[in-house]
Amino acid sequence: MKVLKFGGTSMGSAIAIKKVKHIVESCHTPVVAVVSAVGGVTDKLVKASELAKANLDYSKLITEIETLHGQIINDLFDGKGQAKLSASMSDIWKELHQVLKGVSLTNELSTRSYDTIVGCGERWSSLILSHLLESGDLYDSRLFIKTELNGQGHQVKLNETMQAIGELKFSLKERTVFPGFIASNDAGDNTTLGRGGSDYSAALLAAGLDADALEIWTDVDGFMSADPRVIKRAYCIEHLSYAEAMELSHFGAKVIYPPTIIPALQKQIPIRVKNTFNTAAPGTLIDNQKDEQQSVKGLSSIRDVSLLTLQGNGMIGISGISMRMFTALAKQDINIVLISQASSESSISVVLASADVELARLALIKEFDKEISRQQINGVSVEKEMAVVAIVGEGMKHTSGVSGKLFNDVGRNGINIYAIAQGASELNISFVIHENDLRKTLNVVHEAFFLSQYQAIHLYQVGVGTVGKNLLEKIERQSERLMKTEHLSIRLAGLANSSQMIFNDRGLELESAIDVLKASSPATIDQFVEQIIANNHSNSVFVDCTASGLVAEKYQRLLENNISVVTANKIAGSSAYERYDKLKTTARKKGVKYLFETNVGAGLPIINTINSMVKSGDRILQLEAVLSGTLNYIVNNVSADKPLSEVVIEAKEKGYSEPDPRIDLGGTDVLRKLLILARESDYALEEQHVEITPFVPKDFFTDESVSDFIEHLKGYDAQFEQIRSEAEKNGKVIRYAASLKEGRAKVGFIEVDASHPFYNLADSNNKVILRSDYYYDHPMEIKGYGAGADVTAAGVFADIIKVVNL
């Protein structure tokens, strides 16, 4: 035998009720169907009872309920069937009218009247279904489910109820219908089992009848791994243990009424949650099996709660404080959602519904009045607009690292945790956050535990020129491989250039993003940054592919808001040391990344190498380098036949030079790179400490535009060729190099012969020679292409991946 319970949505319309009929009649075993009221009816009945008590007009609500049922009956039955059913239902209507009238006249709503009024819905709906089913017997649950009053309301008298239901076991026919929710007491008065009580009725019937299975038919596919309204990729959990289902349903997941699980658990009856509107979906099976493979099974949350803390050094070592605290709250009938106490005993925090918090605060102030006046207790503090998030799973027991992973991922995304609670059963880890962080937290945790095969990065890119465009192409080409091998999904959540911006939370189409951007409305970098902060997405990364100082100014605000920064732009790293240091410190403090590997040598791993050396205790003692791809390309390509001005244009066309090539030819680009390398090597070098000889004399830098500059540069072609050919005659080549030796930092020309490590540096290559404590006589050398869209975009790409993989 099976017990099937159908909720309000399953009974919400004629079409839905036909589905219910089909489900019941398709069962090959005897079926007990337990039904809720037609969707929305119980709420209307509750409202009508309140209006009646206040002697206000409730007739409109009753008419609405009548119309709703009338419509359903019209759609389901022919004339004869309608007349038969209406006659059966009319007694209930009469009773309802009488009770409401009595309440209205006396202005008194007794528990008995209230339960009679709100229980009418299930009596009607069970009549409808029993008439509709072929050979469907109707039983009145009030005759079998017996309750008594306790402090909290009606409580089921389990022994009596089980016995009464048990006696039915052998007399039930193939299909039987019971109204859910309603019961009665020893005096024969109507009672109810509380909101969601129809699930409980079904579980009691299943237990009393020793059913083989209990099915809860609802309008969702089952228990979801997280709230699907928040987590788009939440999925239906196939299996839960009774304990896991209980934790999840107590805590936010409103799929099943929590007490339902107890009778089923006691009789070891498997529960299956199924979707009436998607019968093909397997649903969630709840039984006594524990899933050893997956430590965390579900993620739940509640909002509209507040955190209330009782704090004071006078609480330490004093027994009875918590007893008094919880008794004071219990006296006010306040439900506590979570408790957290520091082992120092100097504070106890509780989470409760925001609606109760003021009452709770006053109750505690009254209770601890003396201690507060003696300053043994500081008072009662309240943090409003909080939310509680819980991860649930029996597999967490004795599995180390679960909370480490949880809090690491949450912390890395800048989410502040106000309180934590974990029971010794290790079934649930709950923590309190600000409500504004709820969506982000659920995303972070869901990705960490349920979709760990796909970690999402939300990318916000500024700049779609040489490097930026190439980066987008690379991400598009690599995204499938990244998903497969790195389990990483990169979503381009925003894109901007100097005057426009576009956003899409789910990820912009990479192929068309630049075209869409160019067709979008004007926007500023400030608007772009503020929107990123407002989006508050998990694993957000801001990528700067511009050469703009304005953009670099935004890093501090982004990092402070827990957004990692990856930049090809050298301005921030090479401006005042204090600023560079503050950016790095902020990133460290906030647990996010500030990465700029491509600032020196494009994709070459120079900064990373220095970082590793310094971290391992090595000291960089000397540094010699060729750091400009553009300038090395120029010295390698200028000849008697090919003048400097022509090669500068070539370097620009090849994507080596800065957007403004004067930054290269004035030596500024190399100066910036030297400053960054020195700082990463632990030297607080400032621009004024560097001796610099520009590649082209200063007089050539007076023009307004780049094209005028290149035009005038022709006037220097002959002189440059002379310097170059002179060196050549002496068996040497010229290089534009940077060095840091014995406290002296220099940028300028050097002439080197064939014995020098820079002599054979072809094309746009860069080379860095590092002498350190561990690499002195045989220094470390890093060499390769130091400029160009491909290598730079690849370096930026690697930094982006490091944001989540480091």
Ligand SMILES: NC(=O)C1=CN([C@@H]2O[C@H](COP(=O)(O)OP(=O)(O)OC[C@H]3O[C@@H](n4cnc5c(N)ncnc54)[C@H](O)[C@@H]3O)[C@@H](O)[C@H]2O)C=CC1
């Ligand atoms: N080209 C190379 O080999 C390397 C370049 N870099 C750096 O990469 C950065 C980008 O270089 P390219 O792609 O060659 O430059 P680009 O001039 O081709 O592209 C710059 C992009 O930045 C945007 N932009 C400029 N000012 C802006 C502002 N105020 N707000 C928003 N967007 C703005 C422009 O609209 C354009 O989309 C530069 O900082 C450069 O130093 C770093 C290593 C190597």
Ligand SMILES: N[C@@H](CC=O)C(=O)O
């Ligand atoms: N303009 C730069 C590009 C890399 O930083 C160079 O030429 O090296």
